[in-house]
Amino acid sequence: MSLLPTYARFDVEFVRGEGMRLWDADGNEYLDCLTGISVSSVGHCHPAVVEAIRDQAGRLMHVSNLFYTEPMTRLAERLSRSSLGGGVFFANSGAEANEAALKLVRKRRQGGDVVVLHGGFHGRTYGALSATPQESKQAPFAPLVPGFRAVEPTAGAVAAAVDERTAAVVLEVVQGESGVHVVGDDVLRAAREACDAHGAALVFDEIQTGMGRTGSLWAYQQTGVVPDALTTAKALGGGLPIGALVTGPALAEVFAPGDHGSTFAGGPVVARAALAVFDLLDDEALLARVRAQGERLRAALEELPGATAVRGRGLMVAFDVVDRSAPELAGRALREPRLVVNATGPQTLRLLPPLTAEQAQLDEAVARLGALLSAS
Numbered sequence: 001m002s003l004l005p006t007y008a009r010f011d012v013e014f015v016r017g018e019g020m021r022l023w024d025a026d027g028n029e030y031l032d033c034l035t036g037i038s039v040s041s042v043g044h045c046h047p048a049v050v051e052a053i054r055d056q057a058g059r060l061m062h063v064s065n066l067f068y069t070e071p072m073t074r075l076a077e078r079l080s081r082s083s084l085g086g087g088v089f090f091a092n093s094g095a096e097a098n099e100a101a102l103k104l105v106r107k108r109r110q111g112g113d114v115v116v117l118h119g120g121f122h123g124r125t126y127g128a129l130s131a132t133p134q135e136s137k138q139a140p141f142a143p144l145v146p147g148f149r150a151v152e153p154t155a156g157a158v159a160a161a162v163d164e165r166t167a168a169v170v171l172e173v174v175q176g177e178s179g180v181h182v183v184g185d186d187v188l189r190a191a192r193e194a195c196d197a198h199g200a201a202l203v204f205d206e207i208q209t210g211m212g213r214t215g216s217l218w219a220y221q222q223t224g225v226v227p228d229a230l231t232t233a234k235a236l237g238g239g240l241p242i243g244a245l246v247t248g249p250a251l252a253e254v255f256a257p258g259d260h261g262s263t264f265a266g267g268p269v270v271a272r273a274a275l276a277v278f279d280l281l282d283d284e285a286l287l288a289r290v291r292a293q294g295e296r297l298r299a300a301l302e303e304l305p306g307a308t309a310v311r312g313r314g315l316m317v318a319f320d321v322v323d324r325s326a327p328e329l330a331g332r333a334l335r336e337p338r339l340v341v342n343a344t345g346p347q348t349l350r351l352l353p354p355l356t357a358e359q360a361q362l363d364e365a366v367a368r369l370g371a372l373l374s375a376s
C-alpha cells in the first residue's frame with residue numbers, strides 16, 4: 001500500500017453510492033450515517049449535482065482566478081446573500097477557508113491574537129492547526145503559528161480573553177470533531193459583546209455546521225448572534241472539494257489584490273455542483289424536516305441500551321457509550337449491521353446522516369445501532 005499512514009482507515013473499499021446507501025467492492029450494501037464527514041448532505045450522487053457537474057465538465061473546467069466565471073460569481077452572490085452580505089473568498093477545503101479567515105483578521109489588526117476555544121477543531125494546515133488546541137495534534141508539529149490563545153468555552157473565559165490586542169475570536173457553534181458539543185448561546189453572546197467592545201472580529205467556523213446540517217442554513221441563525229465572517233466547506237460542494245470564507249460588509253474591504261490566492265479555488269465545476277447543492281438545501285421545508293428528524297433521532301437514541309449523553313442540533317448528533325469502545329463499535333457496525341458511523345473519541349459515536357434521508361432510513365439506522373449495542 002503506497003498511502004502514507006495518516007489515517008486509521010477501515011478495511012472497506014466503497015465503489016458506489018446512492019442517497020443514503022453505499023456499496024463496497026464485494027457488493028455489500030451499507031446505510032451511511034457519516035456522509036464522508038458531513039459532506040454528502042444531499043446524499044451520494046444526487047442526480048441534480050451529478051448533472052450539474054457533467055454539464056459544466058463538458059463546457060469549461062478551469063481558467064484560474066485571473067478571470068471571472070459565471071458559476072463562481074453566481075455562487076459567491078448566493079453565499080453572501082444567504083448569510084452575512086459581504087464578500088467571498090473561495091478555497092478548496094475547510095482548513096484553507098480558515099487560513100483565509102486567519103489571514104484576513106490578522107491583516108485587519110496586525111500582530112493581533114486569535115482567541116479560540118478548547119474542544120474546537122479548525123483543520124490540519126499550520127494556521128488552522130494552531131487554532132486547534134489539542135496537544136496530540138499540535139505537539140509533534142511545533143513550532144506552530146504564534147498568537148493563538150485557547151480558553152474554556154464559557155462566557156466568562158471568552159470575555160476575559162478579549163482585549164484591544166485581539167484580532168479575532170474564532171469558534172464553532174457546535175464543536176464537531178470533539179464530539180458534537182453545542183457551544184452555549186451565552187458564550188456566543190459574550191464573544192459578540194467582547195469583540196464589539198474591543199474592535200475584534202468574530203468568526204464562526206461553519207465548516208461542519210453549515211449548509212443546513214443543524215436545521216438552519218447556517219448554525220448561527222438559531223443563536224441570535226451574527227458573526228463578522230464565517231467559513232464553510234464540506235457539504236457545500238456536494239462531494240467535490242470547496243471551501244469559502246464569507247464576510248459581512250465590515251470585513252469585505254480588508255483583502256486587496258495579492259493578499260491571498262489559490263489556483264483551483266471556486267472553479268466552474270465545483271461552483272456548479274455547489275449551486276445545485278444550494279438549490280436543494282436552501283429550502284425552509286427541508287430545514288424544518290431536518291430539525292424534526294433530529295429531535296426524533298435523539299429521542300430514539302435515548303432509548304438504546306448503553307447509549308447516554310445524547311446531544312446535538314438538527315442532524316448533527318452524537319452519544320456516548322457506557323463501558324464500550326466507540327472505535328471498536330464503529331468497526332463492528334461496518335462488518336455486521338452494515339452501518340457507517342464514526343467515533344470522535346474513545347466513547348463517543350457521531351451520526352451525520354444525509355439531510356435528504358427518508359424517515360424510514362433513519363429509523364432503520366437506529367434499529368441497526370440498537371442491534372449493535374445489544375450484542376455483547
Ligand SMILES: Cc1ncc(COP(=O)(O)O)c(C=O)c1O
Binds near residue numbers: 208209
Ligand atoms: C469545524 C471544522 N473546521 C475545519 C475542518 C477542516 O476541514 P478540511 O478537512 O476540509 O480541511 C473540519 C473538518 O472536519 C471541521 O469539522
